[in-house]
Amino acid sequence: MTDAGLRHGRASLGLSFGVQGVAFALLVTRIPAIQDQYGISDGLLPVFLAAVPILAGAGSVATEKVVARVRPSVVLRWAQPLVLLALLGVGAGREMWHVAVALGVFGLAVGALDASMNMLGVSLQRAYVRSIMTGFHAAYSLGGIAGASLAWAGARWELSLLASYLPVVAVLLPVALIGSRWYTEGKGAEGKRPDGAEAGAGAGAGAGGALSFKLLLPLCLIMTFAYIGDSTVSNWSAKYLQDVLGSSEQLATVPYNLYMVTTLLGRAVGDLGVRRFGAVAVVRGGSLLAAGGFAVVAVAPGAWVGMLGFTMLGFGLCVIVPQTFAAAGRMFPGNSDAAVARLNIFNYVGFLVGSPLVGALGDAWSYRGAMLVPMVLVLATLVYARAFGPETARYGGGHERPRTADVG
Secondary structure, eight states, X not given: XXXXXXXXXXXXXXHHHHHHHHHHHHHHTTHHHHHHHHTOOTTTHHHHHHHHHHHHHHHHHHHHHHTTTSOHHHHHHHHHHHHHHHHHHHHXXXXXXXXXXXXXXXXXXXXXXXXXXXXXXXXXXXXXXXXXXXXXXXXXXXXXXXXXXXXXXXXXXXXXHHHHHHHHHHHHHHHHHHHGGGOOOOSOTTSBOTTSOBOOOOTTOTGGGOOOHHHHHHHHHHHHHHHXXXXXXXXXXXXXXXXXXXXXXXXXXXHHHHHHHHHHHHHHHHHHHHHHHOXXXXXXXHHHHHHHHHHHHHHOSSHHHHHHHHHHHHHHHTTHHHHHHHHXXXXXXXXXXXXXXXXXXXXXXXXXXXXXHHHHHHHHTOHHHHTHHHHHHHHHGXXXXXXXXXXXXXXXXXXXXXXXXXXO
């Protein structure tokens, strides 16, 4: 693989992460409009919302099987347009079964998309022999901010879902298809770097990287904890600020925006931290900062202190997910695609568990107390932080960097 090929592959994959961020944000931020368009009752809405991550998990499981026969880049090339078309279908339908089918396709395609994107990211990071994974997730955060802004504009101008989604899909669909021409696998089928050297093996690589769920389990738990924290912010920050901390309705929309912006900023510089200090130290630091953010939110006397806590959460949680995928690739260098696909399932587990968990605890106990539960779970990441190492030269230690390491 040439240096130019790796640069093009990195850019096209970053574009794919960004497009996915836009699409997902356009869906989740317009849920009230979707509910109104299809007449979905409050009792039925949780069923629709739960179906998407459940089907996404199924799509991730299926992707593990498919990539045994075709390359992850092939899966990604077709999954991303399918996600965009399913989003358009959500906006275009009128009957309840229309949205059910569209969301079903969206969920399955998102599972395949998330898994294949992270498979390619892990393989490219191995080729670069330095941390670049967090940068891909920064592109996703940037896309999420753009998608949420477009959704806000659509709601502000009272556009229909179809009018909001059609121009975005019309632009992003050809962009994604053209960009897919440069998708690049950064490693060979046997977990080798493009220069022929053995990929850096982490703990449990053993036997050519044979996949062991027992060894992968700590990373699965960390992924679940991180997404419980993330879903807590996305689903409860506005309600918490308004109902518990007494903010205005307008001010209550600010914490999630702050969270998204700080997630982007943290991921933009996260790879530099991994190269300098190593993934173990960065994940530990992020976990402590996120736990501190939940603690500040739980004891905040007012809205502005609460927003400080949500800001800390963005900087803390943002590095955990990309580094968890990267750690799975190091742990099983000969079977990283399967490891990423299985790990990706726990993304959706955390998403499913987080929101109802905080809601149930808030109703039964208090919302301040409920914030302490994700705090404890994020702190539990410290127990498993060693799963992010050992690392070869901490991604960027001069003498172990091959020729491809100075690409891009």
